[in-house]
Amino acid sequence: MRTDYDVAVVGGGLLGSAIAWGLGRLGKSVAVLDEGDISKRASRANFALVWVQSKGLGMPAYTVWTVQASQAWGRLASELKQQTGLDVALQQNGGFHLTLGEDEFGQRTDLVKRMHNQTGAADYKMEMLSASEVKKSLPLIGPEVSGGSFCPLDGHVNSLRTFRAFHTGFKEFGIEYFPERPVSAISKSGGEFRLTTPKGELRAAKIVLAAGNANQTLAPMVGLYAPMGPTRGQIVVTERTMPFLPHPLTTIRQTDEGTVMIGDSKEDELDDRTLKHSISAVMTDRAQRMFPHLARLNVVRSWAGIRVMPQDGFPIYDQSETHPGAFVACCHSGVTLASNHAFEIARMVAQGALEAELVGAFSASRFGAAGAANNSGY
């Protein structure tokens, strides 16, 4: 292994890959350290939405950040296409959250109102639509659909292809990808970071911790703080079918390949090898009540994945005061925010400091005393 990298990114999932790709794009020499074939990889276990609506209640800055990401995604998709020839199938023609029955419609209406009333938040242009209005865009909805919210900024993408495109782009940028090297220790000496892996030590001037939930363990090694609260989600996937769903929903989307993904649960259970079929049953039951035509499709796959989730649900971007040059990045929405990670976070890491006006709200100092002691709060 070389030892003179500008930056070592710990974590080769969608978030780490986006930052690494962004750094490579700026001409930095980058090493990406990743786990192996069986890692709990959120890049494989995601719902692939590029999603805006309903995000950021309780943190107005997150709404601004999310809208920025949504707007930058087109540029990311086209740069990836140009570089790798891979079409990540970005579609941003607006997305729905459908409700079943009047209670759900009422609850969603309240949520939309609260989002609107939040001061300092970006305007999501989110609106409630009646069932008949929804039907104009989604003609196949069933009689139980009471309406839903629509946000014109919402969309989705082929997340697996995005992941592949980043990794294909690594070659072009000269980024070195090292799988099967989980990092067990990090130290700093002689002005550089030393990362211990089962296959030897790697050195770099800067490091970005992008290891998902494992950031909680890694962050304290370099004076950072990243409290995580992972949850499990289950997804059901059908066989390929002709296109029938022109917009993505919070819980149903049709991939460009034709499969239909149905999500998603939120469970405390953290074993991603097991499944609870009764939960899949709730998800698929709701899906077929929204679109009765789905009933006959075959389910070819279901899986559980572990969400990367900072404790309060909002992203953490931070830099270390005790170990200058060490950064941490973790968030739940690695797909939606990929554009910001590739362009903005990479740019800031390259220049050596996070910008408070852009991402200051995401410092872990918000977690109070424990965080404040370690993180800069820049």
Added chain:
Amino acid sequence: MFRRSEQDKRPPVQIFVDGVAVAARQGDTVSAALLASSCDARRSTAVSGAPRLPYCMMGVCFDCLVTIDGVGNRQGCLVPVAEGMQVEIQKGKREIGK
């Protein structure tokens, strides 16, 4: 591609393949009946549209997918024929609701 041995004395069953009557035998699977008939039973795949016929005949390869009585993507090698059954050869992805 296949023909019936003369010793087969099972009663006949009539099925319809894309609307055309096809003679099958009681106990045939849909795929066996198709391969024994003269009809062009090639489906085309949902990915590239490439033509396929059954490969394994034991329920593992999914190259025998057909629409049976209006329901798409059934494994023809696991479903026995029945009098009057309507079979459609699938071209590409199935349609939702079918």
Added chain:
Amino acid sequence: MTMAPKRETYDVVVIGAGPAGLAAAATSAEAGLSTLLLDENIGPGGQVFRAIASTPVTERDQLGADYWAGADLVQALRASDAEIIHRATVWSLDRNLEIAVSVGGASAFVKAQRVILATGALERPFPISGWTLPGVMTAGAAQTMLKSSALVPDGRTVIAGQGPLLWLLAAQILRLGGRIDRILDTTARSNYFAALPHAFAFLTSPYFAKGLSMMREVKAKVQVVSGVTELSASGDGRLTNVSYVAGSKRETIPADLLLLHQGVVPNVNLAMAAGIEHRWDELQLCWSPVLDASGNSTVAGIAIAGDGAGIGGAMAAVVRGRIAARAAVEVLAPAAAAKLAPMATLRADLAKAERGRVFLDTLFRPAPQFRIPAGDTIVCRCEEVTAKDILDAVAIGATGPNQLKAYRRTGMGPCQGRLCGLTVTELMAQARAKTPQEIGYYRLRAPVKPITLAELAAIPKSEADVKAVVRG
């Protein structure tokens, strides 16, 4: 008409009604245990005894005495109190021994004290150029049609590959008046030498005499080309030609039907989805479950019998079924075990049935070029992914089959890796200079066979389940 299971709990649930499953269920029921046998097919028999209770082939010697032995197993089972359900697709089995089974479009859940998996084998993938063309099938497919519908090849037919089943099929086709134009034997010449040290055991095994006479019978009627080292199928929209190299000679012959076979491998999907540990078997070149002498797996309460436990053939499968069932009886109803054949006798039977297996495995170990393809040859039939695509993915960092899924969707189609999994593991192992054991396999999950969305949606749900999904 097929019916849902009568009870919610059973002492023993056996999955698969081939030789091992039939024997296991009969043994378990004979000892008085409540026993349920679930099978996906229309009737009992599995692959080896396919259509044993319904075959239209009336001239018995055409199928051979080994086939009809299955009738006794079916009879024994039917005389027992075991509950048998056909056209029952088990789509989930978990560590709590809860089984989800789809019968007639609805799913039922049953719990067992002991589960015996007898899901058997499937034919090893034979990924040559053109193997997805219409007109290319497995030899087993042709045999299935022959047994269950008395169908025989009609057009220009080529059989290619190696192994005992290939010769049996050829003999059966000829006896039923079917057509075979040529047999291309791909057995590697070096295998004969490798197998030699194991020849004595084989000579004294029941396979030897039968195998030899069958080969003679076939060779008298069909041109057999041995030492085939390259093989491909071609045609525009359907098979028209088969090309091969034998010795230094390349030949292309017209063909309407190409039947491929290079042995069988354990059908691991349900066992792996249940979390049972498997290891790479370097001789049989496949994944085999980690089992104790009674077939107990690494998941408490689940045993595996038959070819799913590692390829052993039909006779061994029957004995392994009895051993697994007896082991279950010893735990659940020790007093009743006295009624059954003693374990020592069963183990002796197994040793006898397995005699000669190493010779066969060594002789018919498929050559690398027929297991590990290159270039544009399709590996994953469902998602249409080629060998080159997979090597490209390795080049950008794919370490194993699961990361490969993310890059290329291999194994994500309806067959769930059954037709590509072994090839993917071996191809990646070769590309990364690792062992197949180090590369690993797809992480498999329920449903191991597709079920309709409506069927999944109809499963009973609790308030907590709803709360885990509906979050406003």
